[in-house]
Amino acid sequence: MDNLTTSSTTERAGGFFPKSRIAVSLLFLINGFMVGSWAPKIPEFAKRLELSEGQLGLMILMFGIGSLVMMPIGGAQIARHGSASVVKVLAIMLVPALLFVTLAGNAWFGVFAMVYFGGFAGAMDVAMNANAVEVEKSMRRSIMSSCHAFWSLGGLLGAGAGGFLISHFGTMTHAVILTIAAATMLAGAWPMIFVDAPHPSEGKRKARLPMTPLPWLIGIVALFSMVPEGAILDWGALYLRQELGASVTLSGFAFAAFSLTMAVMRFAGDLVRDRFGAVLTLRISTTMAIVGMLISGLAPDAMLVIVGFAIAGIGISNMVPIAFSAAGNMPGLAPGVGISVATFLGYSGMLFAPSLIGFIAEHTGFAIIFATLPVLFIVVLVLSHLARHADNIQ
Structure with a gap:
């Protein structure tokens, strides 16, 4: 108990940067990196599938539907199993999403790829935010703003690298390189992810909408x-x-x-x-x-x-x-x-x-x-x- 108290005091004083904070920051970075990598790919995606702006809007709508369907499912699984195990599964599922988008050769495959991408990006977003809350509690300090900063940084890296890689090496090379990069970051975060206890009562509390x-x-x-x-x-x-x-x-x-x-x-x-x-x-x-x-x-x-x-x-x-x-x-x-x-x-x-x-x-x-x-x-x-x-x- 004395060691735990000393550790918490050191963390509050800023003299210690726990591995769990590094891990959750990497999770935000990965999610933002994947979403940001999609941005420079949009014109090529629309051209490949011969989509009008309205049809591309429907494809982007599929991304949104996937996210909003998977978000509450992810939340329910977090309540049952804890955020650590859920965010690991969701991150694994998200990593190949850019490959699916790149391999889409027709509109139906495109719809699948967008629902898949949006679903696991959205669900992972919920899980990594839940994990960040648990890390905050363990550290007894706020880290949420910096976590979201890492998401923005990931978006910057994904979008910035994406335009360069697509124009110089092509869409498939772009997708493969960024997928490997995301997988490497996940491998680094994996053993450090903060393991929290399930909170089955949380789901019931969130189900009651405020009047x-x-x-x-x-x-x-x-x-x-x-x-x-x-x-x-x-x-x-x-x-x-x-x-x-x-x-x-x-x-x-x-x-x-x-x-x-x-x-x-x-x-x-x-x-x-x-x-x-x-x-x-x-x-x-x-x-x-x-x-x-x-x-x-x-x-x-x-x-x-x-x-x-x-x-x-x-x-x-x-x-x-x-x-x-x-x-x-x-x-x-x-x-x-x-x-x-x-x-x-x-x-x-x-x-x-x-x-x-x-x-x-x-x-x-x-x-x-x-x-x-x-x-x-x-x-x-x-x-x-x-x-x-x-x-x-x-």
Whole structure:
């Protein structure tokens, strides 16, 4: 017991970086790496299957359906078996997803690949967040913002490397190299993943939906914060390619620039929020996101669009963590209930809205889409006072 107390004290003081934290950070990195690797592949995927923008929107919808179907299944398995064993299985299943997308030679195989990719990416997202919560408890300190920063870093690496590898070595070589890289990272994390106990009562508690409006309003903040993120992920590269004539390599940097600034600001997120408070941080972040999206939508060339996405990444980076933190710290409501509402609404926006954007863009183009998305951020500003609950962390 004395050794455990000493270890916990050392961890709180910052003198010890436990292996479990390295492992969960790698899990976030892998998930972001896989999703980011999909972004520069979208134009080639659409061309190979001869998809219109509307049809590509349906394919992306399949990704979202897979995620939202598998997320609650993953949550139920976590309650039954613990997050460690579940996240290991889901990570193994996710690793070959990019290969399936690359091998898809017709629309039906494409649908399967997208449902598979989205399903295991979404379920792993739930499991790795659950594991991060357990690591936080073991360390008695917050690490969630940095974990999400590693997800953004993974997106940066996947998107940045993807455009280069596709243009220089082809789509199959790109998929094989990135699959090997993801498998290698998983092998490194595997023996260090924090082993937690099952929580069978958690599933029952999360099943009770709140009847008060507050968690749903905070869920709307998460929803409207994540819709633009999904738009940049799924349509940023195609916007640069089709409407601004960017090269494959340059278009790959659309999501990469966004992920870079997201990662940097999320590593600094806890310090910023502690300094200025959740409400002011959310308002400043949302304002920057508005500016970045307007620049992207109104820009006359690809480089300025990338700059706009980078500015938007600075803003959006801490909007979602603040919303999730507020949802988990509402008075009189179990943390799991509030977070379940915020995550479901938030990921619904990120996964499903891009498919609707595809249908609209087929008639209007992407520039007007990115220029009008800031309307959602105005709603976030109106609801920003609710972020005060994020400062209730004990």
